[in-house]
Amino acid sequence: MDVEVKNMFLETLWQMILRPRCSMCERFAAGAFCLDCHHQLESCRLSTPIIWVDHKPLLAWGRYQGPLKQALAHLKYDRRPQVGQFLGQKLGVAWLDVKSDRRDLVVVPIPLHHQRERARGYNQSALLAESFCHVTGLALAINRLVRVRDTAAQFSLSPRERFTNVAQAFRLGAYFNSSVCRKSVVLVDDIYTTGATIHSAAETLSQAGIQIYGIAVVAKA
Numbered sequence: 581m582d583v584e585v586k587n588m589f590l591e592t593l594w595q596m597i598l599r600p601r602c603s604m605c606e607r608f609a610a611g612a613f614c615l616d617c618h619h620q621l622e623s624c625r626l627s628t629p630i631i632w633v634d635h636k637p638l639l640a641w642g643r644y645q646g647p648l649k650q651a652l653a654h655l656k657y658d659r660r661p662q663v664g665q666f667l668g669q670k671l672g673v674a675w676l677d678v679k680s681d682r683r684d685l686v687v688v689p690i691p692l693h694h695q696r697e698r699a700r701g702y703n704q705s706a707l708l709a710e711s712f713c714h715v716t717g718l719a720l721a722i723n724r725l726v727r728v729r730d731t732a733a734q735f736s737l738s739p740r741e742r743f744t745n746v747a748q749a750f751r752l753g754a755y756f757n758s759s760v761c762r763k764s765v766v767l768v769d770d771i772y773t774t775g776a777t778i779h780s781a782a783e784t785l786s787q788a789g790i791q792i793y794g795i796a797v798v799a800k801a
């Protein structure tokens with residue numbers, strides 16, 4: 581084979597290997613999703629993204645259904661961190677649309693138990709929070725909360741059992757110092773169903789005198 585042709589062939593092959601694939605349908609894509617899947621995800625977006633829970637604003641980017649449910653499953657179970665980066669950016673833009681006036685907040689992702697995080701390869705909420713902070717300019721406060729119990733998966737439990745399952749599942753991390761304590765917190769998570777996990781985390785922070793300003797999640801069931 582001619583050297584030039586061989587180089588072109590190798591270059592094309594290299595580009596094909598490097599070119600990212602859509603996290604949903606595996607077709608070649610410029611980003612985390614191809615245009616088709618991106619449009620399908622957008623169809624899950626909530627037109628009214630803010631609701632009030634315990635007198636606090638809860639921002640949810642989309643409805644937990646169809647393509648968004650599938651995308652979050654890929655993020656959690658198929659090692660696709662790019663999905664977290666993508667959805668964290670979406671959540672950040674949605675926050676700026678409705679809550680851009682507060683700059684003095686710290687963003688705390690809901691932690692996983694360390695054994696689960698090791699098995700998964702990352703904490704999906706931390707990935708979401710990282711991109712969320714990149715877009716909003718808010719301070720990221722990672723590892724400020726620690727999950728002390730590896731709780732059973734919530735989806736198999738009744739609403740009442742969910743609250744019992746995650747009660748006292750968190751404690752303050754060692755790095756929650758006094759300068760951070762003075763700032764109110766935005767809790768970030770992937771899914772909001774009954775609110776049991778968020779409630780437990782918020783209670784741990786509140787007991788330490790840390791104010792919860794609001795909650796931001798990618799999907800609301």
Ligand SMILES: [Zn+2]
Pocket residue numbers: 602603604605606607613614615616617618
């Ligand atoms: Zn696709």
